Amino acid sequence: MERVLAYLQEVKYYGKAVLLSLEAPGVAAEAVPGQFVQVLCGRDSPRVLRRPFSIFSAKAGRILLLSKVVGKGTSWLAELKAGEQVDLIGPLGRGFAMDEGDRPALVAGGAGIAPLHFLAERLMERRTEPSLYWGLDLGEEFGELPALLGKRFRLFMCSRDGCLGERGTVVEALAREKEPEFNAVYACGPREMLGALAKEIKGANLPFQLSLEERMACGVGACQGCAVPIRSARPAYSRVCKDGPVFRFEEIDWRAYFGGS
Numbered sequence: 001m002e003r004v005l006a007y008l009q010e011v012k013y014y015g016k017a018v019l020l021s022l023e024a025p026g027v028a029a030e031a032v033p034g035q036f037v038q039v040l041c042g043r044d045s046p047r048v049l050r051r052p053f054s055i056f057s058a059k060a061g062r063i064l065l066l067s068k069v070v071g072k073g074t075s076w077l078a079e080l081k082a083g084e085q086v087d088l089i090g091p092l093g094r095g096f097a098m099d100e101g102d103r104p105a106l107v108a109g110g111a112g113i114a115p116l117h118f119l120a121e122r123l124m125e126r127r128t129e130p131s132l133y134w135g136l137d138l139g140e141e142f143g144e145l146p147a148l149l150g151k152r153f154r155l156f157m158c159s160r161d162g163c164l165g166e167r168g169t170v171v172e173a174l175a176r177e178k179e180p181e182f183n184a185v186y187a188c189g190p191r192e193m194l195g196a197l198a199k200e201i202k203g204a205n206l207p208f209q210l211s212l213e214e215r216m217a218c219g220v221g222a223c224q225g226c227a228v229p230i231r232s233a234r235p236a237y238s239r240v241c242k243d244g245p246v247f248r249f250e251e252i253d254w255r256a257y258f259g260g261s
């Protein structure tokens with residue numbers, strides 16, 4: 001883990017998201033899928049909390065970050081231009097264990113595609129071809145990116161508004177598979193999606209890893225701001241930033257995570 005001022009080589013715009021290509025050789029060499037970086041969003045503003053972004057890709061001394069604009073920090077990132085510098089810390093957290101099965105399903109909701117894209121790249125390098133399921137609220141949210149990824153991966157798209165791929169959620173799409181041939185599941189997305197997915201596949205007894213996107217403060221394990229309940233004889237918590245963001249399904253106390261429901 002290191003703090004770097006990364007040179008921004010290229011910015012691409014995809015709907016409401018930007019893909020940033022950053023020169024960060026140390027981070028790129030060390031990173032594994034599921035890890036993230038903490039980005040200082042805003043110049044000369046040390047009081048601003050860094051924002052976490054999963055690593056979308058890491059190769060040849062560069063990392064790619066995909067950021068969907070949702071608020072102030074991500075709006076600031078979306079206005080950066082090639083040639084500027086970005087202050088980041090990483091790689092952080094625990095990534096995915098990659099040797100779980102030779103027919104993995106990767107299930108992403110919205111910006112949750114970022115860590116799963118990196119995972120898909122690394123699995124392909126190991127000659128394992130994943131099936132990538134990506135669900136969006138609005139079909140246009142990520143512009144041309146789904147079409148580009150569809151050329152490289154076995155990709156199934158769905159959107160709630162029905163404007164891209166099948167209409168409905170990604171979990172419904174996975175459930176409709178006639179002959180599920182997966183022997184491992186990896187997922188990243190909003191809480192509700194992960195909850196629905198957990199219900200859908202919990203009886204299947206498959207290796208199931210999820211990357212949780214909790215709100216974070218320090219991002220390095222010091223403040224407990226990202227704690228999630230874990231299964232244990234006594235109430236216990238793990239920090240998403242340090243012990244995660246990737247967890248195994250059976251590690252999380254899902255009842256407590258969803259507030260007892």
Ligand SMILES: Cc1cc2nc3c(=O)[nH]c(=O)nc-3n(C[C@H](O)[C@H](O)[C@H](O)COP(=O)(O)OP(=O)(O)OC[C@H]3O[C@@H](n4cnc5c(N)ncnc54)[C@H](O)[C@@H]3O)c2cc1C
Pocket residue numbers: 036051052053054055065066067068069070071072073074075111114115212213214215216245
């Ligand atoms: C480990 C991790 C990896 C992430 N990877 C990515 C990524 O690759 N690409 C990406 O686009 N985003 C990712 N996120 C989410 C990203 O960090 C937030 O969208 C970002 O911090 C929002 O900053 P902001 O200042 O623009 O929004 P704010 O002004 O802070 O908030 C705007 C809105 O976004 C919501 N929001 C903020 N943070 C989160 C969050 N963590 N989860 C859900 N809702 C949130 C707020 O509730 C609010 O409604 C990741 C989060 C985590 C914890």
Ligand code: FES
Pocket residue numbers: 215216217218219220221222223224225226227239240241242
């Ligand atoms: S964000 Fe501070 S401990 Fe995780």
